[in-house]
Amino acid sequence: MNRKPRFTKQRKLILDELKKVKTHPTAQELYDSIRKVLPNISLGTVYRNLELLCQQGMAKRVEFPEAQRRYDGDVSRHYHIQCVGCGKVDDIYVNETRAIREDELIRFLGIKTNYDVHGQKIDFFGLCPECKSRKNQEKL
Amino acid sequence: MNRKPRFTKQRKLILDELKKVKTHPTAQELYDSIRKVLPNISLGTVYRNLELLCQQGMAKRVEFPEAQRRYDGDVSRHYHIQCVGCGKVDDIYVNETRAIREDELIRFLGIKTNYDVHGQKIDFFGLCPECKSRKNQEKL
DNA sequence: GTATTATTAGTAACAGTTACTATTACTAAT
DNA sequence: ATTAGTAATAGTAACTGTTACTAATAATAC
Numbered sequence: 001m002n003r004k005p006r007f008t009k010q011r012k013l014i015l016d017e018l019k020k021v022k023t024h025p026t027a028q029e030l031y032d033s034i035r036k037v038l039p040n041i042s043l044g045t046v047y048r049n050l051e052l053l054c055q056q057g058m059a060k061r062v063e064f065p066e067a068q069r070r071y072d073g074d075v076s077r078h079y080h081i082q083c084v085g086c087g088k089v090d091d092i093y094v095n096e097t098r099a100i101r102e103d104e105l106i107r108f109l110g111i112k113t114n115y116d117v118h119g120q121k122i123d124f125f126g127l128c129p130e131c132k133s134r135k136n137q138e139k140l
Numbered sequence: 141m142n143r144k145p146r147f148t149k150q151r152k153l154i155l156d157e158l159k160k161v162k163t164h165p166t167a168q169e170l171y172d173s174i175r176k177v178l179p180n181i182s183l184g185t186v187y188r189n190l191e192l193l194c195q196q197g198m199a200k201r202v203e204f205p206e207a208q209r210r211y212d213g214d215v216s217r218h219y220h221i222q223c224v225g226c227g228k229v230d231d232i233y234v235n236e237t238r239a240i241r242e243d244e245l246i247r248f249l250g251i252k253t254n255y256d257v258h259g260q261k262i263d264f265f266g267l268c269p270e271c272k273s274r275k276n277q278e279k280l
Numbered sequence: 281g282t283a284t285t286a287t288t289a290g291t292a293a294c295a296g297t298t299a300c301t302a303t304t305a306c307t308a309a310t
Numbered sequence: 311a312t313t314a315g316t317a318a319t320a321g322t323a324a325c326t327g328t329t330a331c332t333a334a335t336a337a338t339a340c
């Protein structure tokens with residue numbers, strides 16, 4: 001039995017680079033920058049390791065309504081704001097214990113981030129009633 | 141001068157079908173159901189009209205971290221919840237005037253939707269400082 | 281009706297992501 | 311140290327969802 005995940009130099013480079021930048025890079029962008037030090041790393045390797053790091057909680061996907069998926073090496077609790085002009089994604093750190101009221105929040109963020117905040121998008125996720133009971137069935 | 145958008149039967153069918161269902165269908169799903177009444181409609185036509193309807197405010201994109209884009213014929217103010225099991229998207233209608241506190245809200249939604257609510261995702265969008273000033277430059 | 285032109289069907293191209301395969305290089309046990 | 315076993319890799323092909331292209335069609339204005 002020999003099942004430990006290996007910490008290869010590719011994996012290390014990907015994680016380091018992701019932790020270093022604050023730009024929420026795409027897989028392609030990481031690939032380009034890592035290629036400067038490891039010229040024949042493969043794009044597939046970047047994708048595979050990014051997904052692996054996400055599974056292990058060392059990175060997070062940043063999914064905005066855009067073609068390309070982005071990744072974030074900062075897994076601490078924070079929000080994102082995307083510029084509708086250039087597409088870049090910035091971080092927002094707020095104290096989440098306080099109650100949120102939409103109009104207030106948007107004004108507050110405008111001051112905090114210096115963005116012209118157009119709006120927000122709140123989505124929820126979870127298990128629907130059907131999948132919940134299916135899952136319970138499977139456990140028995 | 142002859143520039144009015146035409147109300148073709150394809151466009152009408154797409155809008156009608158989208159308004160009729162509550163499933164937030166993908167372009168492919170709409171294509172499949174419309175093909176039953178108009179067998180040689182093209183998938184490109186469905187995409188093109190959906191985007192057009194979105195531009196005109198008669199439909200909305202529903203973008204979840206999933207491969208496929210979804211569309212919603214209900215443009216009234218509401219939230220979405222996606223099942224992490226089967227991927228389906230349900231609607232949530234809440235009174236947005238009240239203050240939102242995350243823990244409360246999630247408990248409240250659990251009761252309201254009968255989902256096992258795992259979490260939420262809040263994203264913001266707007267114009268970053270750079271794009272703001274660039275835009276102002278252009279106006280002069 | 282006829283002319284004009286937006287829209288269409290059908291298909292090809294495209295972009296981002298994933299899958300495949302032979303090879304490489306860790307790891308652990310001999 | 312050698313070997314055996316197997317994650318992980320590079321390179322490439324395949325796949326999927328979306329967009330672009332083009333000649334033909336059909337909605338509208340006159």
